[in-house]
Amino acid sequence: MxxxxxxxxxxxxxxxxxxxxxxxxxxxxxxxxxxxxxxxxxxxxxxxxxxxxxxxxxxxxxxxxxxxYPDTPRLVMPGAAGFQEAYLEKVVSPLLNMIIPSIAMPVFEECCIDDADRAYVRDTREKWFGRKFEDMEWKREAMTAASEAFKVALDAIAVHVATNGPGAVFVTGDAPSHIDAAVASILLCVLKMLGKEHAFARVILEHSWAKKYLGTMSRWE
Structure with a gap:
């Protein structure tokens, strides 16, 4: 972010x-x-x-x-910190929690650089999650339900965006905010860690707002 x-x-x-x-x-x-x-x-x-x-x-x-750096584009407009914090808690965090079971193992396999890293990540994250990485990925019917819930969550964000007017892309107005950075980070993580054929990735790439959104946000990656 x-x-x-x-x-x-x-x-x-x-x-x-x-x-x-x-x-x-x-x-x-x-x-x-x-x-x-x-x-x-x-x-x-x-x-x-x-x-x-x-x-x-x-x-x-x-x-x-x-x-x-007040002369640069603002990420949190004056008076909007409370709103952004609430949105992060009520909308963005649940969106992240949906993908954690799917990205936990890929992060472990691809981002740990040595045996010490792998041992540390297994110990700390599996205690945190309360289960082994191998047991976390959504299984068949659960994956279908999770991807449907993921789409519903993106649909809800798209509705919020639409209230900003015709052609709107960003969550909080005409320019990207911290919330946009947070949402885009989650969507980009899905595509990079899971690949374009994963169920969550297909939801993003087939979602009219989400696909346009990531394309717009790509200039700031």
Missing amino acids: PRYALNIKGLPYKTEWLSFTGVEPKMKELGLAAQGGPLLYTIPTIYDPNNDKIVTESFAIAKYLDQA
């Missing part, structure tokens, strides 16, 4: 890639305290050398970038 945010704002940046096992040492090196929840240290995190500022968590990063 921060990649979308930085690109929307036109701010230069450098990406530092970390292994799963490298996240905690790096966050400690930056001086960040452990957070609550099952994972004590998470990304995304940005370091802004212009202000010597470290910010973690996507929504906090978006709000910080708006405050620090």
